[in-house]
Amino acid sequence: MKHALALAATLCAAPALADEIWVSNEKDDTLSVIDIETLEVVRTIEVGERPRGITFSKDYSVLYICASDSDAVQVMDPETGEILHDLPSGEDPEQFVLHPNNRHLYIANEDDAITTVVDTETREVIAQIDVGIEPEGMAVSPDGKIAITTSETTNMAHWIDTETRELFANTLVDSRPRHAEFIKGGSELWVSSEIGGTITVFDVATQAEKAKINFDVKGVHPDRVQPVGFEFSAEEATAFVALGPSNHVAAVNPETYEVEEYILVGRRVWHMEFNADRSLLFTTNGVSGDVTVIDVASREPVKTIKVGRFPWGAAFRP
Template sequence: MKSLSCGITGNAQRSTLKIQRPKFGQLDRGGIEMYASSMRRLFVLCIVVAGAILTRGESPSYLVFVSNEHSGDVTVIDGATDEVVATFRVGKRPRGIHAAPDGKRIFVTLSGSPRMAPGIDENRAPADKTADGLGVIDSAAHKLTDRWHVGSDPEQFAISKDGKFAFIANEDDASASVIDLGSGQSRGKVKVSEEPEGVGVNPANGEVYVTCEEKGEVFAIDPDAQRVIAKIETGGRPRSVAFQPDGSRAYAACENGGYIAVIDAQSHKLLSKIQLPMGSLPMGTAISKDGNELYVSTGRGNAVAVIDTQKNQVRRSPLLPARGEGEGEESVIAMIPVGNRAWGIALDPSGSKLYTANGASNDVSVVDLKSRKELRRIKVGDGPWGIAIVSKE
């Protein structure tokens, strides 16, 4: 009995198929057919093994960093296995989290202001302002290496188009700080209106958008001049903002209104409002690589809405009737159930999976965007808030 094997070097996989090689003089018709059949099986096996290995090799390797607001730490998930590989302390109330363009550093906002319910005057509660800052994380070592001073109660931020600066929303201060990511030094502050939260950068022209909750406004900022160039009234308590890849439109998630405000990013004019189904409280936003789909976490709606940006519409779920002042609710692509109180969301490098930080269930949902299904939930820290994803070299 002769064993023939199939394998590819560089991988710890080899499949073995036992084939009986006929002896000389015994090559009758039956033996020849059996030998030929075995060789065909070996050939098919080799093709299957090679395909599996090549497919796995083409899959991007990445890490998922999750900020846990209540436990004051960051959880690291291996994107290949969706398993937790590290958890480390960073400081008080880590929320907004993003990676530097080269992926070597992760930045996370930290706040010493107490957690308060909406509408409650935070000035009435003691705050540890020494805890406010922008934490700097070594993404390879999985540890906090520095903390830079910023404004009061920093919440979300975005990195400038050139990757050199961070624009940070200071919720207590009605301002956006500008921080040099090379030195950690402040480069200025831009006044906006009360309760600034979401920050986004137009990938085309670098303009910075800041959403301000209290008055329902979005401010467009010239990053070089560090001045406001437009104010867009969206209403509905805007929480986050995302842009089309070509920079033509911006989408602001308006929590109280239950809709997405669509903004013409060239004229800075409000174009429309896309109403989400009843029970949706739009929070985090992310957009597909081709710009055809917008993904929106819905907070206590416990789902991710998928919006067709070409139609600017969503399809009504029979279980979640539409409500509010927006339009376009008759054509939702999908409402994908996830964990409790989904907030921050991010796409994997391939754009095929979406991760959601579920603040009330203390886990992260992994969503397959092709099947529109939640694949699994990963337990993380207490009060997961934001997500940043970094490709591994």
């Protein structure tokens, strides 16, 4: 079956001219590929069990997929949709980040309280680092010197020195941290806390908390405003923050840390990805099983695209 699909995918996708958004469907064990020109799903590809985090190599030649319940990171040829091989990943890989060296994957092993570092060339585990319970959010600083793992139940950001592959700091955040990103040339780290309902902003040089971003969606109880994934528009002018079961995305000013606007999207919005010039934003909406396309300039949702069950991660491919 998988081969048939892969074959079909090859036939259809041969001239891959248009840019694409790839979406992992956690409860369908598939990826949906959205054509950015037509805003339609053009391919559906079977993968391992419970795919969540997905990311392309820097040259887009391979796609890495956290197949959580298969306990593997799968490596796919995006042209053919064929799984080339699995990487050893540790148990239950949920989310990962590719180091700027395009070689080392930092993987959060959700069931094991471990961050695993895998060399994608030798396909070997080069380090395992003890972190808090249910590691999830992963980030690497632009200079590649610091990796971050956030742990959902321990409620911390763990700071990993990528040279020694050891923790050099552990900073508390609010409950259930989900996602982390470096911005402003790596001088700031943002960490979202789903249950706490906040984003904590750290000064990277000192690992000290420098700001906290709060959200208030009109007509939605604060308990249901649960920040998860977030991404920055061109030149980091705006941070877009998925607010989970509040079914809204917040547009945040990264200078003032104030929310400028809330945009209504599908149900339980989780992660997101931009197109090439960052004029369009694609959000994965887990419960409604679709992707909302937001026009970044007007901050209006322009289309809803049906994908598989429980879309989780999203990745851009030119």
